[in-house]
Amino acid sequence: MDISKKIDLVLTSIFSIVLLWVYFKLLNLKVSKNVNEEQKLITKIIKENPHLNEEELIKKIESELLMKNPHLSRIISSGKGIWLRERIRKRVQEIKKMEEEISKLKEFKKK
Structure with a gap:
């Protein structure tokens, strides 16, 4: 195997790895966007x-x-x-817990 074939193989491997990395980053971005939208919707409904x-809230x-x-x-x-x-029940509990902690922090700041 000569040097040019080795270089081609290495470059192809690097290119494949970069493509996979970009794909997973985009997939992660899409998932986090969906989670944020879901959390905003749940918070809005709770308020x-x-x-x-x-x-009734879960329904x-x-x-x-x-x-x-x-x-x-x-x-x-x-x-x-x-x-x-x-999953909805868990989200509701997490959001309520966060709201309680935020209200406690606000009360603490007032003191």
């Missing part, structure tokens, strides 16, 4: 409906998510609706 209990969020993301209906129809509800 608009403080009178709802947790189960409301689930219906809003289904309107925004029709592909989620496939998840529910495949029997994984429980998974979606648990």
Whole structure:
């Protein structure tokens, strides 16, 4: 194997690695964008409906998510609706916990 073939092989390998890296970066960007949109939607619904209990809130969020993301209906129809509800429940609890911590920090700053 002469030197030019080795160089070609190395350059091809480097190019492939760079392409894979760019692909995964773009995929990660898309996923993080979707997560941020979901979190904003959940926060908005929580603020608009403080009178709802947790189960009613989860149902409301689930219906809003289904309107925004029709592909989620496939998840529910495949029997994984429980998974979606648990994910929503976890998000709601995380957001409420963050809001409590923020309010505690605001109170601490006032003192």
